[in-house]
Amino acid sequence: MHFPFKTLMVQGTTSDAGKTTVVAALCRLLKRNGVSVVPFKPQNMALNSAVTADGGEIGRAQALQAQAAGIAPHTDMNPVLLKPSSDIGAQVIIHGKVRAEMNARDYHQYKTVAMAAVLESHARLAAQYDVVIVEGAGSPAEINLRDRDIANMGFAEAVDCPVVIVADIDRGGVFAHLVGTLSCLSESERARVIGFVINRFRGDIKLLEPGLDWLEAQTGKPVLAVLPYLHGLFLDAEDAVQPTQEHRGAFRVVVPSLPRMSNHTDFDALRAHPDVDLQFIREGHAIPPADLIVLPGSKNTRGDLAWLRAQGWPQRIAHHLRYGGKVIGICGGFQMLGQSVGDPLGVEGVPGDSPGLGLLDMTTAMSQVKRLQQVQGNCLFADAPVAGYEIHMGVSSGEALAQPAFEIDGRPEGAMSPDSQVLGTYLHGVFDTPGACSALLRWAGLGSDRSVDLGALREASLERLADATTPLLEALLPNK
Incomplete structure (x- = not known):
């Protein structure tokens, strides 16, 4: 398979829009097709973390994505990890090791140092793998965080990679989320958005199609895929506590x-x-x-x-x-x-x-x-x-x-x-x-x-997720 992008970034209109699962699904699909692929998240803020084989600490979601790609987790996959210790402060972890405890204002000034670490890790991964699938953080439309951004469009601009934007239709307001997000971006940032993904859809797709047509006409961007709501997935959460299981044992x-x-x-x-x-x-x-x-x-x-x-x-x-x-x-x-x-x-x-x-x-x-x-x-x-x-x-x-x-x-x-x-x-x-x-x-x-x-459940969930995301991969391939 020829995948047309060396680096592809998946951003979201909100936190928990589905960025983590879309990246994991693309990693599994590319692995299935014999492509050497690696996940990457420039900056992660999460209290769920994993220990890597090289003795470092990364976001647990990147360890899951590494499993989807069929490779061992490494600190380069998440070079900057922030672990909140209070409402205004966090432990700053660079390349898997604790660097400092900082408040939000100090970290904002530190971002130039953090960006150097991010670009260093990305360069190493890009030299080792055919494709790098990147996960953004939060939303690129957070205007107050645009200066010195390393997590979303700031990174995409720095490495000149295309971006796919994911929105969660299950929580409502999906068209406003997508149009609003695009309107908050600069001209160069909008130009690198190659399309949208609508996530967690359930219902009659025919009823959604007029909205999809309107969205494409309004923005000039295609809807690359509408992904279904998948019940019963057992995948590592990036941060939010997962809902209690639906069954009730004694x-x-x-x-x-x-x-x-x-x-x-x-x-x-x-x-x-x-x-x-x-x-x-x-x-x-x-x-x-x-x-x-x-x-x-x-x-x-x-x-x-x-x-x-x-x-x-x-x-x-x-x-x-x-x-x-x-x-x-x-x-x-x-x-x-x-x-x-x-x-x-x-x-x-x-x-x-x-x-x-x-x-x-x-x-x-x-x-x-x-x-x-x-x-x-x-x-x-x-x-x-x-x-x-x-x-x-x-x-x-x-x-x-x-x-x-x-x-x-x-x-x-x-x-x-x-x-x-x-x-x-x-x-x-x-x-x-x-x-x-x-x-x-x-x-x-x-x-x-x-x-x-749990390992078998996670593997089965990754396979289900990849199957459901196949339309997105097909839309990204040449001549599709």
């Missing part, structure tokens, strides 16, 4: 939806499990009875601890344990289970020390060194393998660690309370390995041996 798992929750993709396997009823509990909502409470990762552990207290979680967890329930803490959630969390250097916010939930005999001190590692090993509470990845900046110590939950790469990892009701671990993706997922759920009280192969 085993109840609740997760506090922390303000700075990170890597909530840890729960994708539970969302897909036929015996599990998984619920994320948002601010102000009643905490329902549960068989298992899981405290997720956090980008601001002390801040999210304060939120848990304000929402009444410590009392609810104590009641839950008193009646035989189980608790798991993952990464930041693991740190919360201890006696205290200290941040003397202000790594995640204002320096200080916060009391933990007191469920494990350990303390945690934040450090400026981030641990990034892919790991594998075995459960110590069951005969089952486990694999995952570590992304954390804290160091925990104390008697609780003398009773680990796992053996990872020949070393003890995590902790189990003396009464075996509380388990903590730094491993993200701990439920992704079918054996470990089944073992953890059995430990928590589930009397079923059924398991979920």
Whole structure:
């Protein structure tokens, strides 16, 4: 197959318009046709991240797109990653490594340095692969962010690549979104838009056609494809918490939806499990009875601890344990289970020390060194393998660690309370390995041996997504 573009960029009218899935679908379609393809996102702002084989950190969506392309994730695929730690500040990660903690204004000035990293990574990928499929961020119509833009049209102009704009028809206003976005662009930026994609359509396409004709006449740009709404996809989310699964199993798992929750993709396997009823509990909502409470990762552990207290979680967890329930803490959630969390250097916010939930005999001190590692090993509470990845900046110590939950790469990892009701671990993706997922759920009280192969579900979803996106690939090929 001859694909006519060395670099093609997919931008969206809004966040969550479908950029990530369109890029993943194009990567899978090109791979199917023997094209050497790589995904790329110049700048990503997300709390869901993945650890790469070269020991760096990138947005989890780019790891998914790499899987679609049939290649290993690499830090060049997402050279700039911003991980928000507050409403106005974020950890800045360049080429997979933490560079600084910056507020929005300081980062805006830093963008010239970030752009150099972006162009360096793009050049390396373009030299290694036949095609680079680029994902934009947010919307190119955000006028206040146009100056020094590296995420959307600023990048497209710098490398002189064509752009496809995606809009989500399911949320309404699709024609206004597309026409309005185009009107906010400069003349040179509009010229590089080669067409539109309308995403998540359901209904009678005949009823949509008058609108498509109007859109093409109004803008002079073709609608390259109308993509269907696909139910039941299991794909890693870039940031937003995915809706609770449609089925309801009998085993109840609740997760506090922390303000700075990170890597909530840890729960994708539970969302897909036929015996599990998984619920994320948002601010102000009643905490329902549960068989298992899981405290997720956090980008601001002390801040999210304060939120848990304000929402009444410590009392609810104590009641839950008193009646035989189980608790798991993952990464930041693991740190919360201890006696205290200290941040003397202000790594995640204002320096200080916060009391933990007191469920494990350990303390945690934040450090400026981030641990990034892919790991594998075995459960110590069951005969089952486990694999995952570590992304954390804290160091925990104390008697609780003398009773680990796992053996990872020949070393003890995590902790189990003396009464075996509380388990903590730094491993993200701990439920992704079918054996470990089944073992953890059995430990928590589930009397079923059924398991979920999340990797197989993800592969099947990528194939479905690619099949549905075939019309877009055909529209992009020559003589189409």
